Amino acid sequence: MTGARTDELARLAELHGVAVSYRPAPDRTVTVPDSAVVAALHALGVDATTPEAVRAALADRERALGERLLPPTVVHWAGDTHDPAALTALPPGTRVRVETEEGEESYRVSAPLVAGLPLGVHRVTATAPDGRTGRAHLVVAPDRLPAPPGRSYGLLVQLYSLLSRRSWGMGDLGDLAELAGWAGRAAGAGFVQVNPLHSAVPGAPTDPSPYRPSSRRFPDPVHLRVEDVPEYAYAEDRERLAGLLERAARLRAAVLDKGALIDRDAVWELKREALETVLAVPLGPGRRAAYDAFRAAHGQALDDHATYYALAESHGPDWTTWPDGLRAPRSAATARARAELADRVAFHTRLAWLTDGQLRAAQRVAREAGMPVGIVHDLAVGVHPTGADSWAQQDVFAAGMSVGAPPDAFNARGQDWGLPPWRPDRLAACGYAPFRELLRALFRYAGALRIDHVMGLFRLWWIPQGSPPTEGTYVHYDAEAMLAVLALEAGRAGSVVIGEDLGTVEPGVRETLQRRGVLGTSVLWFERDWTGDGRPLPPERWRADCLATATTHDLPPTAARLTGDHVELRDRLGLLTRPAAEERAEAVADAAEWLALLGSLGLVDSLGPVGGTATGPPGTDEEAEVRAVHRFLLRTPARLIGVWLPDGVGDRRPQNLPGTCAEYPNWRLPIADREGRAVPLEELTAAPRLRALLEVFAQLREGGGGATGPRARVLPGDSLT
Structure with missing residues (x-):
């Protein structure tokens, strides 16, 4: 449709929840291109390409709304x-x-x-x-979602980065259980939060980002601890398994001892071969009954998931390139292929079951260790456009559209995340069944769930395929229905929900989430008096219903922020948008303001920035200032406080550097000390720096902190060894 926007197009867009403008700031309104509006309507099954089509579609919509007795x-x-x-x-x-x-x-x-x-x-x-x-x-x-049982602190970690001397080259669910057991009993932690553990797109090389998965419904078997599968002990080909263990040891040593990056594809190749051997062992009657119950509980969704992975082995991971008959999950050709590939379908079904079992085992370990919450899992905002979910649920995804973000103060070009959005009309028509089933599957093993970009329950920025992020528009969802489904499933599981609500947030969204019991996310460096003088927000003015942290996986570790190392990293990679001197000066001023506040509160002896780097003179104590930051978080009323686990050993490197791809090894770094040496889980839990940092939260442990059982203090020598 060309020419000036008509009132009819604006009205048609409104009736379908498509925005014709948005407000990035209270005093600024941006009109979106007609092309974005027309494309979004097309993805919703509405023709708005000509004035005649708009008038006809508007008449149809108004008539349908006027005649219907009930919304879907x-x-x-x-x-x-x-x-x-x-x-x-x-x-x-x-x-x-x-x-x-x-x-x-x-x-x-x-x-x-x-x-x-x-x-x-x-x-x-x-x-x-x-x-x-x-x-x-x-x-x-229920009116509200479950609240955290008391106040507690916990550890934040990207699971793949948490290697132990027993892992196969990346952190696994055995490592997660070990960390949770130690953190709960020895450190008095109330939870451990991990990255999304959703299924990755198959094939090599795969996308290492946990936030662009093939499926959100089922977990990734790459996280399995193979030796913990009960059938492992009965596998016949011991020589083959021994050889795989040797190769895994070399892969692990390359990361922990030689500075190599985590190679997810290599890890999966070894585990897949081992699991082929292990899964050849017949299940005993009790295990068979449990497996059958899992299959019955997940039904068609599990069958579709396993079928996709079986077909991907033959035809590649991009289902849009498969033979025509296989592109539809309910076609006769797919049914024949499913029967022909029955062994492979069964293999991938078993993998989903085994992974679910180890996830639930990790949560049991956490709760038995006294954690009131346990494992906090992460729900990515969407899925890969050619992965398992987009194949199995084509009817609820908006074809030709991608989710992202409009231009803002942090990214003038906007963002395209390459994730197809759910269609709000199709979700409503089926009673939000895909969302309900997704939540139910995750809550099986989640003591709490973090929802990435929780604002997506209200609206998402849709970008037409082939257009830049600047030429998108917001499409609204029925937030009340989405929140009701979330409250229902969280309530049934007794799980807490944390919404990642950082960045540009539509007015009223945070208030609505708070009213329904969804906790927010507050990161120290962003908590300033933005409506006043812009200075750091004192602890008593922080909100209580939140997870308060010093950093996230997308931000520099605390030591890097305090020392200015994050500026030096971006300068080396050519990512700065201003002269390096300006960036350094701003980083110095930012750190100095926060350290001044910490000093005024008596939380740290030094009033200046940490030493020997771009931000200040030598002689100040970096570790003391990192502890002071966390003492500050403890002074806030936040219900949950998160400690970025790499902060416990002085790691300087972010796990993900937004805006990079080949320039930086996103999602492939093991936890390391301040010199960049990888630190295995066994050494991590014994590290004096980590123990001293966690002693900041001794009062939460001694006061119970909402714990379900007695807590121990962190003692010298406490570790996993």
Whole structure:
């Protein structure tokens, strides 16, 4: 569609939740291109390419909305004594039939129509006196999500970076269980937060980013501790397994002792070969029953997942290049291929089951160690456009669109994350079934769930394929329905939810999330008085309902921020957008302001920046200042406090440097000390620097901190050895 935007196009876009403008700041409104609006509508199945098409589509939409009795999904919060607005708007005399999740039926004709309904997603059929019929999914959700049981601190770590002397070249679920057991018992931690452990796109080289997975529904078997699979002890080809263990030892030594990067593909090649041998062992009756129960619980979704991976072995990971008949999961050709590849489908099904089992075992270890929360898992914002989920759920993804972010103060070009968005209309039509199933699968083993870019529950920036991020638009979701489903599934699991709400946030979003019990994320360096003088926000003014941290996987470690090493890194890589001297000066001023506040609060002896680097004179104590930063976090009212585990050994390197690809080894670095030497888990837990840092939180341990059992103090020599 060309020419000036018409009122009809704007109205049509509004009725489908597509924005024609947005406000990056309270005093600034940006109009999005018509091309983005038309493309977004097209992805929603609406033709807006000509004025005639717009008028016809608008008439159809207004007529459909005027005639319908019910929207596709209706929300009722359990604490509300009134019917949802969609039910109160029904014509007088409308007869309502409710079928609950359990299959019980009831008929209702007078308010409140939802009285006595249990929590769940039910089906409602309304029949008006004039004969019109409407059907809807009715989500009855608890008012709020579960709250953290008391106040606690925990460790933040990218699991792949946490190598032990038993791992096969990258951190695994055995290492996670070991860390959780040690952190809970010896360090009094309340949780361990890890990166997304979703299934990666198959093949080599694969994308190492855990935030662009093939599937969010099922975990990646690369994280398995092969020796912990019960059938491992009974595998017949011991010589083959011994050879693989030797190769794994060399791979591990290359990372821990020789400075090599983590090679996920090499690790998976070894584990895949070993698992081929291990899975040849028949399951015993009890194990078989557990496996069958897992298959029944996950049904078609698990079958589709395993089928995709079996087909990818023959046709490559990009399903859009497969033979025509195989591009649809319900085609006759796919059914024949599934039967022909039954052994491979079974192999990948078993892998999903085994990984789920070790994830649940890690959570049990964490809780038995006294952690009130346990393992905090991370939900990525989307999936790879040619991976397992996008193949299996084509009907709910918006074809030709990608999720990203508009230009902002941190990135003038905007961002394209290369992730296809869910269609809000299709989600609503199926009662948010894909979202419900995804959450249910994750909550099986998550004491808490961190939702990356939680603002995506409200709206996402859609970018038409082939367009730059600047030429996208926001598409809105039914946030009430998304939050209701989240509250329902989190409540059933008894799990906490943390929303990553950093960056540009639409007005009212944080307030809505807080009202429903979703914790926010507060990072020290961003917590300033932005509506006042811009100075660091004193601890008493921080919000309580949050996870407070000094850094994240996308930011410099604390020592690098304090020393200015992060500026030097970006300068070496040619990533600075201003002269290096200006960047260094700003980093010095930023660190100095925070250290001045820490000093004024009596949290650190030095009032200046740490020494011997770009930011200050020698003689100051870097470790003391890192501890002071965490004492500051403890002074805030934050319910949860996160400690970036690499901060415990002085690591300077970010795990991910946004804006880089080949320039920097994102997602491939082991935890290292200040000299860049990899530190295995066994040494990490014995490191004096880490023990001293965690002693900052002794009062939480001694006061219980919401723990479910007695806590021990960190003692000299406590380790995994």
